[in-house]
Amino acid sequence: MRGLMMDRPLLLRSFLQRNEQLHGRRTVSAVADDGLVTRTYADIGRRARLLASGLAGIGIGTGDRVATIGWNTLTHFEAYFAVPCMGAVLHTVNFRLFPDQVAYILGHAGSRAVLIDADQWPLLEQVIDRCPDLQTIVVMNGPPPGSRLAGRAVHGYEDVIAAGDADYDFPEFDENTAAGLCYTSATTGNPKGVLYSHRSMVLHSLAHCLADAFGLSERMRILVATPMFHANAWGIPHSAALTGAVLVLPGRAPDAARLVGLVEDLQVTHLCGAVSVGVMIRDFVDPAAARHDLTSLEAVWLGGQAPTEALVRWFEEHAGAEVWQGWGMTEASPLATFNHVDHDLRAEPTEDRHRRALRQGAPLPLVELALVDKDGHSVPWNGTSVGEFRLRGPWIAREYFDDPERTAEVFVDGWYRTGDVGVVDPDGYMRLHDREKDLIKSGGEWISSVELENALQAHPGVSEAVVVAVPHEKWRERPLACIVPADRANPPDPAELDDFLAARVAKWWIPDRYEFVSSIPKTGVGKTDKKQVREQFRS
Amino acid sequence: MRGLMMDRPLLLRSFLQRNEQLHGRRTVSAVADDGLVTRTYADIGRRARLLASGLAGIGIGTGDRVATIGWNTLTHFEAYFAVPCMGAVLHTVNFRLFPDQVAYILGHAGSRAVLIDADQWPLLEQVIDRCPDLQTIVVMNGPPPGSRLAGRAVHGYEDVIAAGDADYDFPEFDENTAAGLCYTSATTGNPKGVLYSHRSMVLHSLAHCLADAFGLSERMRILVATPMFHANAWGIPHSAALTGAVLVLPGRAPDAARLVGLVEDLQVTHLCGAVSVGVMIRDFVDPAAARHDLTSLEAVWLGGQAPTEALVRWFEEHAGAEVWQGWGMTEASPLATFNHVDHDLRAEPTEDRHRRALRQGAPLPLVELALVDKDGHSVPWNGTSVGEFRLRGPWIAREYFDDPERTAEVFVDGWYRTGDVGVVDPDGYMRLHDREKDLIKSGGEWISSVELENALQAHPGVSEAVVVAVPHEKWRERPLACIVPADRANPPDPAELDDFLAARVAKWWIPDRYEFVSSIPKTGVGKTDKKQVREQFRS
Structure with a gap:
């Protein structure tokens, strides 16, 4: 017997529309070459629709992969919504990889267009000949260096916006439609593509915003140091749009001085980035000199690897900020666990609290975590038995894009084998020991x-x-x-x-x-x- | 092009399983005839599986409607999960309706079993002859008055649990499978049934727990004065199970003295109930006498109708608690809007703050709100233009259960016509004027x-x-x-x-x-x- 509820699809466009209606006056700020640019969500929504219809005008259609090669900027943020909401696929490319890998990624994805920051032009020149499907180039955040490259049309981003249709509205389609594509670099072999759906992104964002997870809220001012080419920037752009949180994007090649300056100038409450970003900030700020004030920070969410206790203590002492962490990977959208510290543990002595803060957290709602031995048998959650972590859930990948061989290696019996090894404490919180290969x-x-x-x-x-x-x-x-x-x-x-x-x-x-x-x-x-x-x- | 993410269904069983894993030591307390009973979520999960397999043993199968006629108790809470998670449909019956209406509801739903509180036995005796599909009676919270009633087998609740299978586990099925059935009493004609799905209940619960909605969290101790027969008790039992929040259920016929006593004894942080419950508490507590202490309360969520400013002020002054409200109805699971007060409005003068607190809120994520005139044309969101509210979203009903005529009246063009009339302010927050018929x-x-x-x-x-x-x-x-x-x-x-x-x-x-x-x-x-x-x- 089926329920009789409306069959409404979970689509990213609903975030953008709600944001315009409820949080139109709130803002996203980004560092551009000529200073800080601030735009309201109302304006971003309007420009995202213009961009989508402008891209349609230069030949981008449903299901087309549209690559981005860019820093954390306002234009990249607009593309984060315009491309999936028009029914195309946002393919974020890590430009820090070797040119051979970038060429592989663009070619394997069959991306039809690329939105590229002007400063990444030399990279495109190196790889374009190996990307036969790539027909359209749009240059963001700078003037196009020419009108054509290797026979392909080159457009300016603002020209595409200017050619857009002000009456355009995002279409409705099935929630399982592909929304994003992101390649994860493997230690051996070529990168592997994960193809996200609107459904997986919407559910992942709702999980982000739960009070007992990141609790992402309109009251936050969030500095996103996580690159937007990296696993959907942890989903923060989507969750910010869902809630109307103020976002701060650090632009091209941010260093510690810029990040600290943004925290101070824009009174940032939450900073997200790799552990190495946290280390960089710590090494830059000299508390004794009292030149910098990080006290607007409530929490620093560090990822990519486990932060050390020393780093946790430093942010607590010098910024009054908690260090948060989760555990995830490109295949998990990326968030699988989050280390929410339960209220009744907050009163514990500092040392116990830190020990708990250093765990990678408990599975988010709807995510199933399994701990298994080499033969796939369950290992007890006792804090000492070591096993490999497996994942299952609506925002976990079920296969790699067009890569049956690599798919067969890690997607087994309906589960994703993460290759990460560790223990689970009796309260359901996991501790990561190593990547299996790092043991x-x-x-x-x-x-x-x-x-x-x-x-x-x-x-x-x-x-x-x-x-x-x-x-x-x-x-x-x-x-x-x-x-x-x-x-x-x-x-x-x-x-x-x-x-x-x-x-x-x-x-x-x-x-x-x-x-x-x-x-x-x-x-x-x-x-x-x-x-x-x-x-x-x-x- | 479809995304390549796991096709995992959104099922209520995931809440129960996660709760046992992460929050097994947390508790639900309920007032029973012989005092307060407290049970851990681990125990509740175990008993829910026993109940499900016990019900299967006495003939309840997939898709069967299992009615409940009961107060807010632990047994009712267990049934809230056992019945839908086994693939049957939890059909909560409002026993305060006239016996003729109860007979209609049980008959129309074709409920095959009923779980009934011992004190409601006389009601069942009155209606049983008009319920031909009803074959099995399970008596909760008291001894069964006999072994048979009008030819039907009568079981004790604990006997069904005792006969359950300790190795039983909840099955997996499609997320659109029916999970719950609730009838809304109409002002004219017979009550109308709304058939919820697992998907609608899971998404509704996630929305509940968003930081910018109710923000339901493990740190809360929530007293549920909303009857569990009324629109899923606003979904609070599900959201509590999702997060591990401590729940307090007030049992049989709670009066103001009991509710206030529970707040004091269990240091309740959040109380949910009808506006009339808030009025009842206010009239019972004499602040001048200083006999009662409501200061553990952080917020009082009142529903069913708009609270008055006087009531908002009373709870602020005498309990230090905010009054929260939303807007919804049985057809909306029930929550369509929530009056989250944005952080930047909290600093406003008391009068402005109250004026904002008296609004019914903004649509929750994934819920679309429309304001239309008599002809269905859009009315501007300017705070003065009056229209009727329409709703669309994944937890809004699309039709009434087996009632094409009433369905045709209110489900139009893919929208649900609520019959409620009011305005929407430019910031997207609605103010309810009246039911259309109350203007x-x-x-x-x-x-x-x-x-x-x-x-x-x-x-x-x-x-x-x-x-x-x-x-x-x-x-x-x-x-x-x-x-x-x-x-x-x-x-x-x-x-x-x-x-x-x-x-x-x-x-x-x-x-x-x-x-x-x-x-x-x-x-x-x-x-x-x-x-x-x-x-x-x-x-």
Whole structure:
């Protein structure tokens, strides 16, 4: 027996329409080359419709992939809604990847148009010949460098807007229609595409805005340091549009000085970005000098990897801000868990509170989390039994775009095998140990590189630490710690680090070697690049 | 082009499962005949599965309607999940209706079983002969009065639980499967049934829990005075299960003393109920005597009709609690709008704040609100143009259960015609004037009975006021005010009331007559019964 409720589709256009009706006077601000630009949601809605009809006018139709290669800007934000709401697919491209990977991504997706920031033009010149489907180029945030490139028409973004139809309205269609496409870079092989639907994006946004998750609200002023090419910028643009939250987009190549300046000038309440962004801000701000004021911040949501306790304490002490985290990945839209700290745990002593804050959180509503061993059998949620995490839910991918071979590797029995390893506490909160490939297999036992890194980073002489496996004849693998000293000129004594660790981890976990470096290599999305560290110190 | 996300159905069972995993230690408390009973969500989940498998054992199958006739109790709460999650339909029956209406409802729904509170047995005896489909009776909260009634088997609730299968798990099925059935009593004709789906209930609950709506959270302790037979108790049981909020259910025939006692004893943070419940509490608590302490309350969510400014002020002054309201109806699951007060309006002077608090709110995400004139043409959202409200959205009914004639009257062009009349302010917040039938048509103009009532209730000599139309030879209709004086022995002087109103409403709105009464008649769901008032004073 079926219910007799209206069969209304879950579509992103409803966010935009509601926002215009209820929050038309609220704003999104973005850093442009000539300063801060602020636009109301009413204006953004109007321009998104003009953009959609303008794109239709230059040949973009239903189901077409429209790539974006751009920073966190107002134009990119408008495209975030215009493209999916017209029935096309927003294909955000990470321009920090190698040109070969960008060429692969654009070609594999079959993107028909690209909206590109003027400063990324040289990248497009390098890859255009390998993108036969790409017919239309729209240049954002700067003048088009020419009227044609390799035989393709080049348009200015504002010209497309100007040619749009003021009476255009977004169409209605099935909620399972594709809305977005994002490629996740693999450690081996080519990037893999995840094709989001309107339904998955709407449900993911509702979950974001739940009081017991991020609780995203109209009262927040949110600085989005997460790149908009990275997993829908964690879905924050959609959730902000749903609620009318004030958004702040940091524009081209933001550094710590710009981010801190935006927090101060626009009284930002919430900042979202990679853990490395949090580290960058900490290293930039000198609390003793009292030159910067971060106290408008209520919370800093850091992702990509686990923040250290030292970082959590720093933001608490110097900004009065909580550090929030979740766990997710491109395949999960990206948010699968969120570390909401229950009200009855808030009264706990600081140390216990931090221990809880360092967990990756509990599954969001509608997301199912499983912890399994190598054979796929369930592992108990007791805080000590280690297993691999699997996910199921309405905003988890069920396959990769046009990639049956890679699909078969990780989508099994209706579940997504994340490749992440860890434990679940009895209260349902998970703790991530490692990517499966980052675990160190030593003498038949596992060593968690993440736990070693956290232990090392608690040492006052250590600014940043990354632990990787190096081959070992007898033990198969042994840990090596690569360390950025707090005082570059005076790295800590290895024997002293040994003693420090001995009080914190099992004796056989203590690294065989410490290497002192001036910086740790990062991936295009700001995560520690363990692959590169491993290669550097293999011998 | 379709997205490639998992096709996971939105089912109520996911709330129950998540709650057991994450909030198993949290509780629901309910008043039973022998005192307060408290049960953990882990225990409730276990018992819900036992109940479902026990019901299956006595013949309840997929799609069967299972009626409940009961107060707000733990057993009723368990049935709220057990019945829909097994694939049957929870059919909540308002036992305050006339027996003829109850017989109609049970018969029309074709309910196969009924779960009935022991104290409602006499009602069942009166109607059973008119319910041919009703084969199974389960008695909750008391011993079964016999083993058979009119040839039907009678079971004790705990016996059904005891016969349940401990290994049973809820099945998975399509999200559009019917989950609940609730009849709305019409002013003329028979009640009309609304058939909810799992999808509509899940989406409605997510909307409830949004930070900018009710923001329902694990930190809340919520007293549900809204009857569980009334429009899913506003969806609060579902949303509480989603978040792990502590629920307090007031049991059989709660009066003001019990509700106030529960607030004090269990440190309730949020109370939900009809406006008449708020009035009842106000009249019971004497702030001067300082016998009662309502300061644990953060908010009181009152529904069914608009609260008066006097009531809003009373709760603010004597409980430190905000009064929240929304607008909705059985056909809307029930919540269509919610009056979230934006953060930037909170700093306004008290009077402005109250004026805003008295609005019925803005449409929830995914709900579309239209304001139209008699011909269905759009009316501007300017705060003054009056129209009828129409609704569309994934938790709005599209038809009545097995009632094509009544369906045709109100479900038009894909919209639900609510019959409610009012205005929408330019910021998208609506103000309800009246049910269309409660408007007073005087000399070709409309007089709002609600606005007159609000104005009268601001007078210190008025405890409660209701304004209805009485026939008038010249003007067609004129307003009559029926007033409960604050001091029963000294009703205010009509001339003084005229002067008081003259400063607040148009002169021709001033009622022709004032009638002083000791109480205002109420409907079975606690709303002012204007129909009865009209009939009483027609001549």
